[in-house]
Amino acid sequence: MIDGSSFFIFGMVAAVSFFAGRDFVAQRAEEAIMPGPGLTSMRQLSDYFPPLRGTAGDTGIFVFEGAEAGGNVLILGGAHPNEPAGYVSAILLIENVRLARGRLFVVPRANASGFTHGDPQEGAPQRFGIETPQGTRFFRLGSRVTNSIHQWPDPTLYITPTGQKLAGIEARNLNRAYPGLPRGSLTERVAHAVMELIRKERIDLGIDLHESAPEYPVINAIVFHENSSDLAALAQMALQGEGYEFRLEASPQNLRGLSHREWGDAAGIKAVLIETPNASHGRIKGRPSASLVVDGRDPYYVKAAGLGRLFVPFGPEGIPLRHRVARHLAGVEAVLGALSELEPEKAVGLEGLPSAADVEAQGLGAFLRPPRL
Template identity: 35%
Template sequence: MKRLLAAWCFLVVFSSVQVHAQTGLELVCSEVVAGEGVTAVRPLSDFFPGLRGTPFDTPVFVMGDGARGTEGAEAPPCAAIVAGTHANEIAGVLASYWIIERCRVPEGRLVVVPRVNASGATWSLQDASGPRFLELGSRTIRYGTRLSNPAQERLADPGSFVPPQASGNFPALAGQEARNLNRQYPGRQDGNRTAQTAYALTLMLQAEEVRIALDLHEASMTSSLVWSMITRPEHLDAAALAALDIEDETGVSFHLEDSRDEFAGYSHWEWGKLGISAFLVETPNPAQPTDDPTIEQLHNAAAPLAKRVYVHLCAAKALIANAADLLQDAGALRIEGFPSSVEEVGRWLEGTL
């Protein structure tokens, strides 16, 4: 009987470990299928092996010409689209899935990381043992949380947290913010898994010679961040031109915010230090900030999901085009396959396109 009980316990623990050991690669690839525009799929752990085999490892989809420019020739510019920093901000994730499935990059290169914090997609505020699932036609996606899954971290949360390169007088944040990926850039090799993910992404941006990078987010309906783009002052012109293009295409008027040193640890500030034109884009999510599971996402009257995804895609197109135009020494970067209407995105979400 004791042996039977021991065997049962072993099986329970083993199966639990198996569930927890699902890597972010498997998780993401269960939600999106690479289209013909994808030329390579690499795990983020290729850039920092410390993530290999963990729930934090996540796919990097490379699109367009994977080769660098030959010596003496103008290197094709590379842009990056990062989403899923906060796994409850689903419009950005879906926008990046559209790009992976439907876009092509005839000139230049694009890398897409659709769920950069895959761990955040493994749990929900309502259920620490698993995420919520959203049924979208033939597609099912996870609705996760803002922070990494504490059960998957290698270090316990500190009592308080200060971003890696914050200035000396930076006010300490709550300890759980150590699991907020968008406070951890440029990351730490010896930090918790969230910090290591930030570190791996920073190495990826450098290795891929990324010149323009977008971080796709959402905010609660009442937040002043809704329909905003945040960037360092030197990139405001590109953001401003993009805002006009987005308004022309979608009718949504964005406002701009400045990034500065008080945003230590944030993508738009820290990626900018690498010489990258970095932009953070915010659309509204009606379920935030509590991730209310009763809020209908797909046909929400105030902020329908298709509109949020469409605006993210228009923002990606406009920001990359305008930022590339303003790069003095860059070659051409051309991305095709963006949607022409919010209805087209709606049909895609519902699986009828």
């Protein structure tokens, strides 16, 4: 029955399915995070909202506790898994810091489902590598939104839990879903779990780490809830002293569902969001590649900068990941410093944080643990 050509075709189908399937399944694997000695305990987001347990929305929380009482701070990376400086900064914190005072909760993969796929039709690489002295550490490059395998279909119009009307795809955007809904979509349940974490751990300050395209006006910025204007202004001054220009953007009161709005409104905590410029998810970029993610060089952005179309300077040297992570780390340090200045009883004593200057000079690999070989 099976003649030679059928046998050949079935063999090819099996071979192509195997190799394509292997690449596809690799997207679901979580790369290892190797915490430093400062880690006190590990929790899951589902510890704060048990219905999330066993779902694609559950994710790890790395907890650092100091010996002295102080403030409680939440740092969120990976709300948008196509913005690598946000979650690489969170991972760098996890692998390096110790706490002398207060408590720090770091969530490096806030939208865990978003890390299991890529944005359709973007041709983005599945992962990118950072060289360490002992070898290359690889990290997933995911999608801005929850995987449609885990949440489908998108509505035509998404109405956020606080009533904002947005395009349908935003139903899978974690940073439009706050304060979440306990019986909502997966993304809304993740947002609700983050809010539960904030409430149950009595978080004082939340820092959400993001990136934006160079042609997007909210960039190299600290976006702040109006209850955090003093904090953001103090942080900005400290950053200017270090040579980092950040603009201050007040969170618009009529733009709902975002962390810097709803964390402050629904939980009453101080809330800031830090943005760095990422050419790899901009619309003007050329060919997407791991090198574009890490080195941040793109000739089309150089041309756009020459035409005055961008909101950040963009030269042939690009804006590398190490510079974007350095900006995030400087931003975190400055915001924590401002908190201790404004409310000394809520200070968080962070030790071992690599300085932005060291990250710029030595590269990210010097501060990441070696890969598991």
